[in-house]
Amino acid sequence: MRNRQARTAYLLIAPALILFIGFTAYPFIWSAQISLTSWDGLNAVKKFVGFQNYINLFSDAEFRKSLSVTTIYTVSVTLISTVLGFLIALMLQRRGKSSVIYRTIFFSPVVTATVAAAVVWQLLFDPYVGVIDLGLKALHLPGPNWLSDTHWALPAVIIVGIWKRLGFAVIVYAAGLSSLPTSCYEAADLDGVSGWQKVRYMTIPLMRPVTTLVLITGFIDAIQVFDHIFILTSGGPMGSTNVMSLLLFNQGFKLFRLGYASAIGWTLFMIILALTMLQWQIRRRHE
Amino acid sequence: MKLSHRRLVSILSLAVFATVSLGTGSAIAAKKAVKPVTIQFWNYWDGGNGQALSALVKEFNKKNPGIIVKPVTFPWGDLLPKLQSAIASGTTPALAATDIAWMANMNQSGKLVDLGAALGGIKKATGNIYPSLLTYGLYKGKLQSLPASTNNLSLFYNKDLFRKAGLNPNKPPKTWAEMRTDAMAISALGNGIQGMEIYVQPGEGLTWQFQPYLWQSGAGFLNKTNTAPTFNSAAGKTALQFLVDLINVDHAATAGQWGAFDKGQAGMRIDGSWMVGGYRDNAPFEFGTAMLPIPAGGVHATNMGGEQIMAFKGKTASQAAAVKFISWFTSAPIQARWDVATNFMPISDTVANSNVLLKHVAAEPALKAFIDQQKYAYARPAIASYPAVSDAFSKALEPAFYGTVSVSDALANADAAVRKALSGK
Numbered sequence: 221m222r223n224r225q226a227r228t229a230y231l232l233i234a235p236a237l238i239l240f241i242g243f244t245a246y247p248f249i250w251s252a253q254i255s256l257t258s259w260d261g262l263n264a265v266k267k268f269v270g271f272q273n274y275i276n277l278f279s280d281a282e283f284r285k286s287l288s289v290t291t292i293y294t295v296s297v298t299l300i301s302t303v304l305g306f307l308i309a310l311m312l313q314r315r316g317k318s319s320v321i322y323r324t325i326f327f328s329p330v331v332t333a334t335v336a337a338a339v340v341w342q343l344l345f346d347p348y349v350g351v352i353d354l355g356l357k358a359l360h361l362p363g364p365n366w367l368s369d370t371h372w373a374l375p376a377v378i379i380v381g382i383w384k385r386l387g388f389a390v391i392v393y394a395a396g397l398s399s400l401p402t403s404c405y406e407a408a409d410l411d412g413v414s415g416w417q418k419v420r421y422m423t424i425p426l427m428r429p430v431t432t433l434v435l436i437t438g439f440i441d442a443i444q445v446f447d448h449i450f451i452l453t454s455g456g457p458m459g460s461t462n463v464m465s466l467l468l469f470n471q472g473f474k475l476f477r478l479g480y481a482s483a484i485g486w487t488l489f490m491i492i493l494a495l496t497m498l499q500w501q502i503r504r505r506h507e
Numbered sequence: 508m509k510l511s512h513r514r515l516v517s518i519l520s521l522a523v524f525a526t527v528s529l530g531t532g533s534a535i536a537a538k539k540a541v542k543p544v545t546i547q548f549w550n551y552w553d554g555g556n557g558q559a560l561s562a563l564v565k566e567f568n569k570k571n572p573g574i575i576v577k578p579v580t581f582p583w584g585d586l587l588p589k590l591q592s593a594i595a596s597g598t599t600p601a602l603a604a605t606d607i608a609w610m611a612n613m614n615q616s617g618k619l620v621d622l623g624a625a626l627g628g629i630k631k632a633t634g635n636i637y638p639s640l641l642t643y644g645l646y647k648g649k650l651q652s653l654p655a656s657t658n659n660l661s662l663f664y665n666k667d668l669f670r671k672a673g674l675n676p677n678k679p680p681k682t683w684a685e686m687r688t689d690a691m692a693i694s695a696l697g698n699g700i701q702g703m704e705i706y707v708q709p710g711e712g713l714t715w716q717f718q719p720y721l722w723q724s725g726a727g728f729l730n731k732t733n734t735a736p737t738f739n740s741a742a743g744k745t746a747l748q749f750l751v752d753l754i755n756v757d758h759a760a761t762a763g764q765w766g767a768f769d770k771g772q773a774g775m776r777i778d779g780s781w782m783v784g785g786y787r788d789n790a791p792f793e794f795g796t797a798m799l800p801i802p803a804g805g806v807h808a809t810n811m812g813g814e815q816i817m818a819f820k821g822k823t824a825s826q827a828a829a830v831k832f833i834s835w836f837t838s839a840p841i842q843a844r845w846d847v848a849t850n851f852m853p854i855s856d857t858v859a860n861s862n863v864l865l866k867h868v869a870a871e872p873a874l875k876a877f878i879d880q881q882k883y884a885y886a887r888p889a890i891a892s893y894p895a896v897s898d899a900f901s902k903a904l905e906p907a908f909y910g911t912v913s914v915s916d917a918l919a920n921a922d923a924a925v926r927k928a929l930s931g932k
Contacts, residue, residue, distance in 0.1 A: 260615070261594070262590075262612050264616065346766075347699065348770055365763055368761070369763075456905075457763070457909065458911075459902075470898075472588075473588040474710070475894050476891070
């Protein structure tokens with residue numbers, strides 16, 4: 221009976237397992253193999269070079285700069301979208317039924333195709349006809365050449381990243397806030413606790429698991445960013461928006477260095493894994 | 508003897524079965540005999556060029572009922588990764604047309620059909636195609652692709668802005684000094700208008716736009732054997748300093764993204780012949796074209812672009828169909844019509860002197876600059892390390908355009924980076 225149940229279970233998970241093996245596990249292992257070669261992606265021969273690609277990575281100034289750009293982008297987008305998401309969810313909590321409309325508005329960037337959104341943002345940032353610079357000029361403020369300025373290109377792509385991510389944080393926090401026990405807040409009202417004190421001493425601690433989820437998913441999402449930066453700046457000007465995914469793409473598919481690109485991919489994976497485990501450790505310690 | 512009822516039914520059933528089987532068999536055989544070979548043609552020709560290709564492919568398919576060619580268009584930046592994946596996974600299309608800059612790497616894949624052998628010899632296959640265009644297709648004595656198109660870079664200028672700046676709209680600059688004066692006059696109009704739009708984003712775009720300046724000044728890019736850079740010289744410094752000063756001293760140009768000229772916000776830009784049709788139909792201003800201005804004591808030079816068409820090894824029928832299409836597409840009459848529809852340049856004298864093309868050039872005066880300049884077009888190095896060389900070169904030069912590094916340092920850095928890329932390290 222038990223064997224039959226086990227067989228049935230395996231049969232039911234078989235399709236998903238086959239897809240996982242074919243589209244995730246196999247490419248995963250294959251890319252590890254490629255990272256140990258100097259393959260250009262076209263040549264019939266794949267020359268084995270051992271760990272040379274990984275050694276070259278850490279002496280590559282472009283990789284170090286890319287790591288720095290990726291860190292700034294990831295920390296900025298994750299933290300800002302998390303904090304703003306929490307504040308907006310708090311404000312929406314008081315709106316009652318009408319908050320549904322606002323939640324839809326905030327969530328719509330999340331479901332918008334990133335490439336299409338990036339093309340629109342490219343027009344918004346245009347120094348000649350873009351609404352942003354026209355608005356700034358109307359306020360007698362200087363409008364930078366956003367996507368071509370080495371100082372403003374990274375903030376521009378961070379703005380787009382926050383715009384894309386914010387809705388997810390709002391929805392998750394809104395769901396978390398609606399599940400909080402009202403009895404604590406009623407007791408706090410009886411004790412004359414102020415609104416800010418409730419948020420600081422009650423809401424924020426109670427929302428810690430949700431915050432951990434939003435931060436971890438936000439971090440993993442942001443560190444792998446590619447689409448909108450590829451469209452908006454292609455990593456320029458002067459590498460100021462050259463995140464690691466873009467570096468990987470250019471090395472593999474423009475410079476015919478697929479082995480080196482695979483090494484970048486594996487390094488990115490190890491960084492994400494290490495930092496995710498660190499976040500879980502910190503969270504466990506708090507609990 | 509009377510047949511039993513059962514036996515009669517059996518005989519009748521057998522007869523019916525035999526008739527149906529034979530009929531089906533011959534229908535299947537007939538169907539197999541006429542089923543055409545369908546092959547995919549991967550390319551990145553979109554917009555008007557894509558429509559021109561579709562029209563020609565339709566004509567080929569009609570004349571060759573046993574073959575169906577299906578064009579599949581990808582954005583320029585997507586085609587190479589698609590081909591890399593297809594080669595790695597053994598799922599290549601029968602036909603593809605790619606940028607000439609990719610050919611040195613494509614040639615090493617071992618997946619390309621030897622067109623020389625397939626078309627009765629290299630001489631027969633190439634006819635009188637310009638020898639410089641054959642550089643990209645020849646690999647280890649085999650002809651692995653043929654030129655599908657060629658083009659070059661010339662000067663586009665905004666005649667409306669020329670008039671506004673008090674310049675003669677029918678007298679575009681012929682020298683770097685004139686180009687500078689004209690750019691300064693146009694940028695003096697203010698309101699964010701640039702005299703000249705210069706492509707500065709790192710990558711092949713910057714390299715290919717800047718190379719004509721190096722060839723015109725005599726600096727060159729790589730030596731004859733493509734083993735060392737030659738641009739780090741007095742002539743190279745003159746070329747780079749000219750553009751850097753235009754941006755940072757004269758303030759007649761801005762380092763940045765492409766697009767100001769399209770919006771009528773820049774007086775001049777360097778671009779290819781394929782843009783003529785688009786500007787004719789869509790530009791919100793009157794435009795003109797001219798041969799690239801040259802420095803004092805310099806020579807005419809421009810960059811050669813284009814695509815190569817190739818067949819991938821595969822099933823015999825598909826391969827044969829692909830080779831047949833390539834032979835047809837690269838023939839002089841079809842190339843002449845292709846050039847008329849796309850404003851690409853002729854790949855041979857036969858195409859250049861065809862009545863169809865001569866009539867078209869007479870009716871499209873903007874093409875004259877490109878036709879006149881084609882003989883001065885330089886081919887970029889057809890070496891596997893060229894993408895890495897171009898990338899290293901452009902990244903080293905980019906800071907100079909933004910004024911953060913001196914021209915001497917930028918060229919010295921580029922020299923070191925290109926040598927490293929050439930060595931394969």
